[in-house]
Amino acid sequence: MNAWRWTMIPRAPLLRRALFLIAFIGLTGPVVIRAWADDDEDRALTAQREARQQREAAECRQRLVRLDLDATQARRLLPIVEQAAQLQIEMYEQQAQFLPELLSAFTAFADEDRLNQGFSKDVERRAAQLSHRESEARDKVNAQLITLEQETAHILTPSQLDSLQAPHGATRLAPAQTKSNGPRRPAADVDRLPALRQELEAIHALKHPRSGPLARCLFHPAAIEPLCQTAGRPPSETLRRALDVAARGTAEYPLEPVERQRAEVGRLRKEINNWNLINGLHLDGRQTDRIVALYDAATPPTARQGKASARPAGTMLASLERAVEDVLNPGQRQVLADYKACLIPPKNLKDPVRVGQASDHSPYEQWLEKARRQTGARLERAIGEVLTREAQHNGALTDPEKQQRATALRVAARKAAALPDSEFELSKAVLAERIAATDRPKELQKELDAIVRSRGQPGRLAQFILNPDFIEQLRQRGEQLAAGVQPRPADLASGPQAENCDKSCALPPKKTPRQK
Amino acid sequence: MSTHRASFGTPPISRRDFLAAAGRCATTSCLAGALGPLVTPAHGAQPPPWVREIDYYNQLPEQKIQCFVCPLHCVLKDGETCFCRTRTNVGGKLFTRAYNNPCILRIDPVEKLPLNHFRPGSKTVTIGVGGCNVRCIYCQNWEQSQKMPDELKTFALTPDDAVAYARKQKIDTIAFSYTEPVAFLEYAKDIATAAKKARLHVVVATAAFVDPDPLIEFAKYVDAFVVSLKGFDEDFYHRVCGVKLAPVLRAVETVKKRTGSWLELLHLIVPTYNDDPAKIQQLVAWVHEHVGDDVPLHFARFVPMYKLTDLPRTPVQTLEAACAAARQAGLRYVYTSNIAPHEGNNTFCASCRAAVIQRLGFKIMEDRLHDGACAKCHQRLPGVWK
Numbered sequence: 010m011n012a013w014r015w016t017m018i019p020r021a022p023l024l025r026r027a028l029f030l031i032a033f034i035g036l037t038g039p040v041v042i043r044a045w046a047d048d049d050e051d052r053a054l055t056a057q058r059e060a061r062q063q064r065e066a067a068e069c070r071q072r073l074v075r076l077d078l079d080a081t082q083a084r085r086l087l088p089i090v091e092q093a094a095q096l097q098i099e100m101y102e103q104q105a106q107f108l109p110e111l112l113s114a115f116t117a118f119a120d121e122d123r124l125n126q127g128f129s130k131d132v133e134r135r136a137a138q139l140s141h142r143e144s145e146a147r148d149k150v151n152a153q154l155i156t157l158e159q160e161t162a163h164i165l166t167p168s169q170l171d172s173l174q175a176p177h178g179a180t181r182l183a184p185a186q187t188k189s190n191g192p193r194r195p196a197a198d199v200d201r202l203p204a205l206r207q208e209l210e211a212i213h214a215l216k217h218p219r220s221g222p223l224a225r226c227l228f229h230p231a232a233i234e235p236l237c238q239t240a241g242r243p244p245s246e247t248l249r250r251a252l253d254v255a256a257r258g259t260a261e262y263p264l265e266p267v268e269r270q271r272a273e274v275g276r277l278r279k280e281i282n283n284w285n286l287i288n289g290l291h292l293d294g295r296q297t298d299r300i301v302a303l304y305d306a307a308t309p310p311t312a313r314q315g316k317a318s319a320r321p322a323g324t325m326l327a328s329l330e331r332a333v334e335d336v337l338n339p340g341q342r343q344v345l346a347d348y349k350a351c352l353i354p355p356k357n358l359k360d361p362v363r364v365g366q367a368s369d370h371s372p373y374e375q376w377l378e379k380a381r382r383q384t385g386a387r388l389e390r391a392i393g394e395v396l397t398r399e400a401q402h403n404g405a406l407t408d409p410e411k412q413q414r415a416t417a418l419r420v421a422a423r424k425a426a427a428l429p430d431s432e433f434e435l436s437k438a439v440l441a442e443r444i445a446a447t448d449r450p451k452e453l454q455k456e457l458d459a460i461v462r463s464r465g466q467p468g469r470l471a472q473f474i475l476n477p478d479f480i481e482q483l484r485q486r487g488e489q490l491a492a493g494v495q496p497r498p499a500d501l502a503s504g505p506q507a508e509n510c511d512k513s514c515a516l517p518p519k520k521t522p523r524q525k
Numbered sequence: 526m527s528t529h530r531a532s533f534g535t536p537p538i539s540r541r542d543f544l545a546a547a548g549r550c551a552t553t554s555c556l557a558g559a560l561g562p563l564v565t566p567a568h569g570a571q572p573p574p575w576v577r578e579i580d581y582y583n584q585l586p587e588q589k590i591q592c593f594v595c596p597l598h599c600v601l602k603d604g605e606t607c608f609c610r611t612r613t614n615v616g617g618k619l620f621t622r623a624y625n626n627p628c629i630l631r632i633d634p635v636e637k638l639p640l641n642h643f644r645p646g647s648k649t650v651t652i653g654v655g656g657c658n659v660r661c662i663y664c665q666n667w668e669q670s671q672k673m674p675d676e677l678k679t680f681a682l683t684p685d686d687a688v689a690y691a692r693k694q695k696i697d698t699i700a701f702s703y704t705e706p707v708a709f710l711e712y713a714k715d716i717a718t719a720a721k722k723a724r725l726h727v728v729v730a731t732a733a734f735v736d737p738d739p740l741i742e743f744a745k746y747v748d749a750f751v752v753s754l755k756g757f758d759e760d761f762y763h764r765v766c767g768v769k770l771a772p773v774l775r776a777v778e779t780v781k782k783r784t785g786s787w788l789e790l791l792h793l794i795v796p797t798y799n800d801d802p803a804k805i806q807q808l809v810a811w812v813h814e815h816v817g818d819d820v821p822l823h824f825a826r827f828v829p830m831y832k833l834t835d836l837p838r839t840p841v842q843t844l845e846a847a848c849a850a851a852r853q854a855g856l857r858y859v860y861t862s863n864i865a866p867h868e869g870n871n872t873f874c875a876s877c878r879a880a881v882i883q884r885l886g887f888k889i890m891e892d893r894l895h896d897g898a899c900a901k902c903h904q905r906l907p908g909v910w911k
Binding site for chain 2: 124127130236287293302341343362363365366430432434436438482489490494497501502504505507508516519
C-alpha cells in the first residue's frame, strides 16, 4: 500500500512529485531527444529523397514529351522497360542485403583511417573486397542496362534520338587530341576543356559503364505510367512492383532504412577519402592550424553554422586556394596534384618506399623479369596482357598504335633477355621506365587543371581541401596532433623474442637430404 | 622356346643381364649411401665457393676457430657456421660464403640509405648479400637477411664486375645496404678497394655490430656510413635484435672519431618497443655528447613486418615529438623517414632555418644549397656535397 502511495503522483507531496518528474525527465529525456533528432534526420533524408525523385521524374517526363512516342513504339518499348525494371528491383534487393555489411566494414576502416597508423589487414581486406563486390555488381547491372538501352535506340527514330543526347555506346566519343607543345592560346583552351572532360569520362566509362540519357529517361519509374498510357496497356505485375519498390521498397527491405544506410555509406566514403588525403599530405600541426585559420577567415561565421553554404565561392575561393597552396611544401603540392580519391589510399601514400627496403619493383620491372624468360607464343601472350591492362586504364588504342606498343614491349623483352642476370638487375629500372605507358587520365587531368588555373578558377586544392567536411576533419587532426600520443609502456617480455647467442652462436652444419 | 614380349624400342634383356645390372645398381647405391656424407659438402647440394678467407679469426685446438669480425666472437667447430650465417669453419680455416654472390643489386637514390648530407640527388649501385649478424624481429628484408647467401637466388658479381657495372651505368657511388654489410665484410671490402682504385665513392648502411679493428680497416675505403641505432636500451637490443647495444655505441664513436668517413644515424621507432620519450631523450643526449650536433639523425616510421605484424605504424606525432626532443637536445639536422611528404624530409639551414633542400621522400623537389652553403645566409652545412 505504501509503495503504491509513493509512486502515485497525485497523492504524493509536492517535493516528491518534483523529484519524480526530474528523475523521469532525466531518464527519458535523452531517449526522447535522440528520437527527435533521429526523426529529424529521417525527415531530412526523406525530404531529400523525395526532392531528388521529383526532380528526376520531372526531367524524365520532359524527355518523354520531347520523344513524342507513338503507340506502336510504346508497345515495343514496354517489354524492354519491363526487363530493366526487373533488373532494378533485383539490384535494390541485392544492395539492401549488402548495405549493413558494407556499412560496418566502412565504419571500421574509417576508424583506423582517422588514427593514421595504417590499417589492420582484416579491416583493409574486408573494406576493399566489399567495395569491389558492390562496384562489380553495379557495373554488371549497368552493362545490362546499356544493352537494353541500345535495344531501345533501335525502336526510336533518328530525330527522336537527337532530341535526347546520343545514348551510351550509340556513338563513340572521339578522344581528345593531344596538342603540340607550343604555347597555348586562351581561346583554344576554352574549346579544349569539354574535349578533355569528355575523354576523361570515356576512359572512366571503360572501367565503370554508365547508362546514357535514354536509359535514364525510359527506365525511370516515372516513365512507366506515361508509357503504359501511350501503349494503351495497363502496367504489368513487374512494372507495378517496380513502382512500389521505388516508392516504398520491399516488404523485407523498406525504403527508408535502406536510404539511410546508403546515405551513411556515401558519407563514410567521403570521410575516408578526406582522411586518405589528410594522412597522405602529412601536414604538421602548424600547417594544419594555418589552413583551418585561412578557411575560417574566408568564411563568414554565420555561414559556418549552416554547413551547405559554408564554402567561399568564386574569386574568394580562388584567392583562398592560392593562400593555402603557399602553406604546402613542394612535396605536398605534388601529392595533391597526383591525388585520386579512392577507398584504399594509393600505394605512394599508403606505403611509400622505405629507407633500406629491398622490394620496391614497379609493375613493368616485374613484367620484364618474367618476359625476358619467355619466347614465341608465351611472350606474345604476355604482351597481349599488358596491352589489355593498358587499354583498361588509358582507353583503347588504334591498331597501328597497338602494333607500335607491342613492338616496343617485344624489343624491351628481347633486350632484357640478352643481358646477363646481374646486368639486367641493374638495368631493369631504366628499361621499365622506357616501356612504361603514359598515364593518359593523369595527363588529361594535369592539362585540365592547368587550363582551369590559367583562367584564375579554383583548382584541385579547392576541390579536395576547401570544403566544410574536409576542414572539419582537418580540425580534428589538428586536435589529434596537439594532444600527441601517450606511448604505452614497453612490454618486451610478452612479445616475440629475437634469437640470440646466449647459449651458442655457432650454427650446425646444414644437413643434406641424404643425411636427414 | 623363347618368347619375346612386345618392347617399345628397347632391346630384350636376359635374366642374367638383368640380375647383373640390378646388382651393380644396388652396389652403387650402397656405396653412395655410405660415402655420401663424406663427399657431399655439408652445407647443401652445391658447394659454396670458398674463395675468400676471413681476415679476423683465431685458430683454436681441435680445428676450432674463433671469429673476431663482430662482437659475438663465435667459436666454431669444423663445419659450423657463425651466427651471421656467412662464415664457416672449413677444416680449421674460416671462409666466407658471402662472396661474388649478391642477392640484391639495385640502383637507388643515395637518400634511400638514408644519407641526406652526402651528395644529395646522386645515385648508388646498391649491393646486398644474404645473411646478418643481428636478428631484428621487425627486419623489413628478413627474406634475404635471415638466410644463408647460398639459399637465395643470387647474381654472379666479382668486385671488378661491380665497379665495371657502376661505371657502365654512369654511377659513381657503390653502396652496401639492405642486408648487413658486416656479414659480407670481406666481399664489401674487396669491392670498396676496387671502387676506390676506380675513384668511385663507397657508402655503407649498417647496424654497426662489429669489432673495432675490422671496422677501422674497412672504413679506410668508405666515404659515408649510416648506422642504424635500433634503440637505447640493452634489454631492447637483447630481446628485439638478439645482440648488445654497447658494441654498437662503441662502433658509432669509432666511425666518428677514428675514421674520416661521413656519418649519419638512423633510429626506427617501433611503437611500444622503443618509443618511450625518456629513452629517446637519452639517445639524443648521447648522440649530442659523443658524436656531436652536426651528425644528422633520422627518425624512421615503423611498418609492421616479419615477426611484428600485430603492431600499428608509428604515429606521426611520435616521430615529430622525437624530432623536437632531438632539436631541443641541440642536434641541428634531424629528419623523419618513411613518411612522405613531411617537413621532416627537408634539410633546413641550422642558422636561418630556411629549407635548403626540399624532398618528397627520396626525390629532391627543390635544392637551394650552393656548394654546401645556404643560399640565403651563406652558412655552410656539414656534409659531403660534391
